[in-house]
Amino acid sequence: MSANLSATFYLISGILFILALRGLSSPETSRQGNYFGIAGMAIAIVVTFLSVGNFGSGFIYVLIFLVIGGSIGSFIAFKIPMTAMPELVAGFHSLVGLAAVFVAISAFLNPEAFNLGSIGNIKLASLIEMSLGAAIGAITFSGSIIAFLKLRGIMSGAPITFKGQHFINLFIGLTIIFLIYYLCRTQSSNIFWTIVAISFLVGVLLIIPIGGADMPVVISMLNSYSGWAAAGIGFTLENSALIITGALVGSSGAILSYIMCKGMNRSFFNVILGGWGATDQTSPAQSKEQKPTKSGNADDAAFLMKNASSVIIVPGYGMAVAQAQHALREMVDALKKNGVKVSYAIHPVAGRMPGHMNVLLAEANVPYDEVFELEEINNDFANCDVAYVIGANDVTNPVAKSDPQSPIYGMPVLDVEKSKSVLFVKRSLSPGYAGIDNDLFYRDNTLMLFADAKKMTEEIVKSL
Amino acid sequence: MEIDPFIFRFSIFILSIFVGYYVVWSVTPSLHTPLMSVTNAISSVIIVGAIIAALASNSDKIFETSSLFGFLAIILAAVNIFGGFLVTQRMLQMYKKKKK
Numbered sequence: 149m150s151a152n153l154s155a156t157f158y159l160i161s162g163i164l165f166i167l168a169l170r171g172l173s174s175p176e177t178s179r180q181g182n183y184f185g186i187a188g189m190a191i192a193i194v195v196t197f198l199s200v201g202n203f204g205s206g207f208i209y210v211l212i213f214l215v216i217g218g219s220i221g222s223f224i225a226f227k228i229p230m231t232a233m234p235e236l237v238a239g240f241h242s243l244v245g246l247a248a249v250f251v252a253i254s255a256f257l258n259p260e261a262f263n264l265g266s267i268g269n270i271k272l273a274s275l276i277e278m279s280l281g282a283a284i285g286a287i288t289f290s291g292s293i294i295a296f297l298k299l300r301g302i303m304s305g306a307p308i309t310f311k312g313q314h315f316i317n318l319f320i321g322l323t324i325i326f327l328i329y330y331l332c333r334t335q336s337s338n339i340f341w342t343i344v345a346i347s348f349l350v351g352v353l354l355i356i357p358i359g360g361a362d363m364p365v366v367i368s369m370l371n372s373y374s375g376w377a378a379a380g381i382g383f384t385l386e387n388s389a390l391i392i393t394g395a396l397v398g399s400s401g402a403i404l405s406y407i408m409c410k411g412m413n414r415s416f417f418n419v420i421l422g423g424w425g426a427t428d429q430t431s432p433a434q435s436k437e438q439k440p441t442k443s444g445n446a447d448d449a450a451f452l453m454k455n456a457s458s459v460i461i462v463p464g465y466g467m468a469v470a471q472a473q474h475a476l477r478e479m480v481d482a483l484k485k486n487g488v489k490v491s492y493a494i495h496p497v498a499g500r501m502p503g504h505m506n507v508l509l510a511e512a513n514v515p516y517d518e519v520f521e522l523e524e525i526n527n528d529f530a531n532c533d534v535a536y537v538i539g540a541n542d543v544t545n546p547v548a549k550s551d552p553q554s555p556i557y558g559m560p561v562l563d564v565e566k567s568k569s570v571l572f573v574k575r576s577l578s579p580g581y582a583g584i585d586n587d588l589f590y591r592d593n594t595l596m597l598f599a600d601a602k603k604m605t606e607e608i609v610k611s612l
Numbered sequence: 613m614e615i616d617p618f619i620f621r622f623s624i625f626i627l628s629i630f631v632g633y634y635v636v637w638s639v640t641p642s643l644h645t646p647l648m649s650v651t652n653a654i655s656s657v658i659i660v661g662a663i664i665a666a667l668a669s670n671s672d673k674i675f676e677t678s679s680l681f682g683f684l685a686i687i688l689a690a691v692n693i694f695g696g697f698l699v700t701q702r703m704l705q706m707y708k709k710k711k712k
Contacts (some may be wrong), residue, residue, distance in 0.1 A: 158660075165654045172639045172647050175707035178659055182646075182704060183653055186697050196660045202667045206679070213683050217690025224691070225698035233645055233699075240652045240696060248660050250685035256664035258678035259666030264682040371648055378655045379625060385661045386617070388624055395628030397651040400636040404644060488652050496641065503644030521641050525693055537678075561705035 152532045154199040155388060157191055162197025162392030164188030169233055169396060171593040175516055192389050208597050214479075230511045231468045233327040234367060234500040238296040245288030245351075249344060252282035255384055264387060268335050271315030274384050279328045279340065281380030283347040290351030290372040295366050297498060298355075305360025315359060320350050322395070333458065364408040365419045367501045371548035372401025404502050410421075413548075413559035441577065441589050443596040444608035449536075452595070456533030458489040460525065462562055463505055464498050470601035476538065479605050480612040491528070493562050496544035507561040516549060526563050535567040537588075539601050541574070545586045555583060574605050646703045653696025659689035 163183045171181015197207070212363050255262050255278050256270070264274040285450055297303035324346055331339045358366050379394025409416050461480065467473060480490045492514065498505040509519055529535060537544055544564040547557045564570055565588055572594055579585050588594055597604050639647050665682025675683070 161657070162628070165657070166635060168633070168650060168654060169635045169639065169647065173705070174649070175643065178643060178646065178704045178707065179701070182650060182697060182700050185700075189654065189657060189693055189697070192660055193663070196663045200664060200667045206667050209683065210663060210686060211667075213686040214690045217687040217692075218694040220687075221691040221693065221695030222698055224696045225702060228699060230703070233649075233703075236695075236699065237645075237648050237652060240649070240692050243692050244652065244655050247662060247688040247692070248688055250681040250688070251658060251661035251665055254668075254678040254681040254685075255661070257681070258665070258668055261664060261678070269677065278641050292629055311689075321684045359639070367648065373652060374655050378658050381658055381661050383618075383621055383625075385664065386621065386623070387660055389657050390683075391625050392628045392659060393654050393657050394630040395625050395647070396635070397655045399629050399632035400647065400651045403633065404648065407641075407644075432665045460666040501641055501645060501648065503647070505705055506642035507645045507706070510703070513706075516642055516707050519642060573634060 149195065149198040149201070151199070154195045156391035157195040158387055159392075161188035161192040161195075161389045164191070164397060165389075165393050169400065172568070181197060181293055188389075193304040201553065209380070228299075233507060234363065235296055235299045237461055237501060238299055238370065241374045242292035242296065244374040244586075245285045245377060246286030246291060247383050248374075249282050249289060251381050252285065252384070253344070255381075256282075256337070258293045264384065270335060273330055274337070275332050276328060277380055277383040279331055279343055281384060282340075282344050283324055283328075283379055284373055284380055285377035286344050286347035287351040287354065288377055290348045290407070291355045291366075291373070292351075292370050294352055294355040295363065295370060298360055299363060305363075308356040313353070317350065317353055320346060320353070324350070338609050353451075362412075362419050363500050364497050364502055364504075365405050365412075365416075368401050368404035368408055370401070372398050372405060375399070375401055378528055392522055398548045408497055408502060411560065413556070425575055439590045441596050442594065443591075444571075446599075446604060447611045448595060449597055449604075450608045450611035452569060453483055453488065453536070453608070456485050456568075458491075458528075458532045459483060459534045459536060460529060460532045460538045460567065461490065461492045462535060462540050462544060462564060463492065463494070463509065464538070464540025464543065465500060465504075466507050466541070467601050468499065468539065469506070470539065472538060472605050473508050473514075474604035475507075475602050475605040475609065477512040477514055479609045479612070486612070490518065491525065493522065493525045493529075494519060495522055495540065495562055496560075498540060498543060505603045522560060522562060529563045529566040532567040534569050534571060535564045536571045536573070537564060537572045538605065541579070541586055543575055544588055545584070547584065548586050556584065564588060565591055565593070570594060571597055573597045573599065573601050575600060636653045643704075643707070646700050649696050649703070653693055653700060656689040656692035656696065659686060659693065662686045662689055 166186045168181045168185030171177045259270045265271045327343050360411045375394050375397025380388025407506045547554045548561045613625050662685035
């Protein structure tokens, strides 16, 4: 296949990828979008086979490896529980990163195959592109591995910080740039390997200081990195499908990071440079424990909600941990039978990754048109009879609006306290991830339901 | 003076960033998780490079160092392609309108 023809087909698959993302603008068109994406990928792979034109025994091996990888991927995709999506995505990012590193390495070892010159005499631009691709890929790989370990709970979610950390990161970052410059001068393979090795280290150093609660930002950021790595390789291979995809994925991840940071009212650098709670240990006072709270049982909750005309459910990550989403849906069904209007309010950073809560509710068969984002529903709390907070905490804390001293001041929160009564399902009065007390616990209109989220919801279903 | 082909690729890159910017802002927040899994799947189009690397051995040996890295990258990318698209599909199946 001629180079011009295959370039045209790569452009087509790039366009199909754009349409794949475009499809996600509404749930109705999203499935069609996914098919566009699959078609784009199929075109890219077939065109590559045709343009290489080598259908010898190597081709058979390529197919075998494709099938092996494909089976592993399909197996994971069908088995993975929806609560584990953040880990899965982090794991997948690490694979993209490592694949980028491998492609860059083989391009460096065999530049003739990619039309990049010969060993020891690789084109300058290609050398820069492939070393950048390899470096970003390596950072993506090791960073995603750390994120994966933190999300899985294999590694503590607490931020790991040490003195001079940022200085060391900056120093290593500058070293990489210097080494790339040096590589271009000498074409030495030792320097290339050093760049790859150091970049793996940077990925680790970059993610360990970030706390568990900031994982939504980290995942989005690594998503972005994997895109830039792909784009770097795309420049090396002079392949427009890869360049387009890399740019799309890179900007998508960047936008998601921005949305997540805004959801927490923190700047991107603030998140990157260190964990929450690591620096704010001075303010939280333990003396507040004495304040009175009202607590109730499932029957009280059922009575309140049955007699309400509208109920808003505020789910958080605690709901996912307790696997309470199915029980929750049953409760909502029972309420609807009683003529209660029910909707769900989702905070942008609820869950461990962007949109995580929506997927969990969708899995529990909650119709997506009953689920609302913060801006859409926040005014409705004032007219609502009962707010049922399940597994959420910091995102409902009114302190974010009233106390400029609070670490979460300015963070957009759900105005739960404006509803006539608040039911707060929680195991204890312990503070949330931000390490601060929730003022909501002590309000007159709050009824605390001390129990496991799933058990409590099931009991409410029984008494309804 | 002739324009370096790099500039053309760079133009594609910059324009695609803009396209990506506008397209991603139009994605509804409730589909942000599928957005991440699908972007993950499409970024595995890097398999194109892996295939070229794997099939490029200029000797009779199929597995030399450079092509070996290509083959490894094929496995990694294939896990991602199949895993990414299928898990996205699985999620999107749940976002069907339910009869009330």
